[in-house]
Amino acid sequence: MSATGLTRQRVSTGAIWLIAIAALAAGRLVTDHLPNPDTRATAPFVVTAGLGQSASMRSGDLAVTEVTAAPTLSTLNGTLQSPGLFVRVTYRFTPNNESGQLLSTTVSAANGWSWSSGIGERVPRRCATAPPGVPAECAFIVEAPADRLVGAHAVFAANPDNADYDSQADIDLGISPEDIATWRAATKAITLPEPTLGDAS
Amino acid sequence: MTWWRRNRWGVILVLPALALAVIASAYRLQLFWWDYAPHQATPGLLGQPVTFREHEDSDRYPYDLDLTMTVTQVARVERPEGTIRPWTWPTPSGAGWWRVDLHMVVDPTTPLAGCQLRLVDAGGAWTSYENTFPGAQNTLPSLPCAPQGTPGPWSASPADLAEAAKEPRPASYDVPVYFLTAADFQPREVWLWFSTPRYIAVSIPTG
Numbered sequence: 283m284s285a286t287g288l289t290r291q292r293v294s295t296g297a298i299w300l301i302a303i304a305a306l307a308a309g310r311l312v313t314d315h316l317p318n319p320d321t322r323a324t325a326p327f328v329v330t331a332g333l334g335q336s337a338s339m340r341s342g343d344l345a346v347t348e349v350t351a352a353p354t355l356s357t358l359n360g361t362l363q364s365p366g367l368f369v370r371v372t373y374r375f376t377p378n379n380e381s382g383q384l385l386s387t388t389v390s391a392a393n394g395w396s397w398s399s400g401i402g403e404r405v406p407r408r409c410a411t412a413p414p415g416v417p418a419e420c421a422f423i424v425e426a427p428a429d430r431l432v433g434a435h436a437v438f439a440a441n442p443d444n445a446d447y448d449s450q451a452d453i454d455l456g457i458s459p460e461d462i463a464t465w466r467a468a469t470k471a472i473t474l475p476e477p478t479l480g481d482a483s
Numbered sequence: 484m485t486w487w488r489r490n491r492w493g494v495i496l497v498l499p500a501l502a503l504a505v506i507a508s509a510y511r512l513q514l515f516w517w518d519y520a521p522h523q524a525t526p527g528l529l530g531q532p533v534t535f536r537e538h539e540d541s542d543r544y545p546y547d548l549d550l551t552m553t554v555t556q557v558a559r560v561e562r563p564e565g566t567i568r569p570w571t572w573p574t575p576s577g578a579g580w581w582r583v584d585l586h587m588v589v590d591p592t593t594p595l596a597g598c599q600l601r602l603v604d605a606g607g608a609w610t611s612y613e614n615t616f617p618g619a620q621n622t623l624p625s626l627p628c629a630p631q632g633t634p635g636p637w638s639a640s641p642a643d644l645a646e647a648a649k650e651p652r653p654a655s656y657d658v659p660v661y662f663l664t665a666a667d668f669q670p671r672e673v674w675l676w677f678s679t680p681r682y683i684a685v686s687i688p689t690g
């Protein structure tokens with residue numbers, strides 16, 4: 283074999299390696315950017331709405347009716363003081379087909395941080411099981427740093443553990459920097475009212 | 484030698500092998516959550532007795548349940564009656580009460596603590612029995628299908644049986660069950676169960 287023949291063979295071997303590596307890299311790029319079929323299959327069906335608007339979930343209709351906050355929380359066990367804010371989200375849930383209530387109530391910040399309330403959490407939720415067609419007016423409280431609340435959303439789901447395969451309501455709370463300033467200056471403590479059943483009268 | 488001749492045993496054995504593969508994985512064909520909800524009905528009719536037998540083994544004291552139940556009446560009412568304290572909780576706007584009367588014939592030593600009840604409408608929507616309501620000082624019995632005061636044993640443990648024997652439940656009794664529903668809710672069936680998936684479904688004729 284001549285010297286040029288040997289060089290040509292080396293070049294073509296190198297080219298094949300390069301093509302193989304390029305193909306592997308391209309494959310990696312594609313699989314990294316394609317949605318994962320497992321995640322897609324179990325992902326919740328997200329329903330979005332604004333403050334005061336109704337979100338139609340699988341288990342019923344939800345509307346957040348009020349958001350307010352203060353640095354102090356008054357409970358039956360005493361008064362709690364926060365370096366951030368206690369945020370109270372008041373909502374109305376009307377089950378459509380089965381007696382029930384929403385067992386997952388969370389506030390989620392723009393950067394992905396989230397704060398939950400309810401059983402097993404430091405901050406409470408008060409709600410009641412309503413029969414289908416009868417609204418329950420409920421509220422929950424979370425404690426969060428004041429500088430994370432602008433643009434925060436409230437996230438609701440029926441199941442306390444996860445919302446896989448189920449609908450999840452994502453409500454834009456419409457919190458503005460002015461709201462935060464007002465709430466930080468609030469002297470009246472936040473309370474958690476008893477839930478009520480039936481149309482607001 | 485043709486291909487078929489050479490491979491005939493292989494081809495013939497493919498069929499039982501496939502059948503075996505399907506049978507061996509057949510347990511995967513069962514929906515594992517199906518049994519968590521009432522899905523296996525014992526049907527009945529308003530005013531007619533239904534007999535229901537089941538072996539209960541959810542705790543360490545298993546027992547056999549053998550009861551005969553009659554739904555004698557289903558009616559709209561103003562409010563619950565016969566509660567320990569007179570009912571004062573105002574009915575929420577847009578809601579109303581249904582009263583379901585049960586006649587039960589069951590051995591006094593049978594625990595009825597797992598009893599759950601539901602009203603179902605023509606579209607399949609259901610209202611479950613609840614005994615507490617927000618803002619209400621009154622409560623309904625926590626055990627809806629046993630008489631108040633003499634509920635019988637809570638389980639089949641010797642201690643619970645001995646305790647219940649002091650004030651035995653009558654062998655046959657009538658008990659009203661109250662449901663808070665939407666004002667326009669029209670029940671078509673009364674469901675009662677102890678452990679899923681088996682339940683009693685009593686049809687209520689229209690009109």
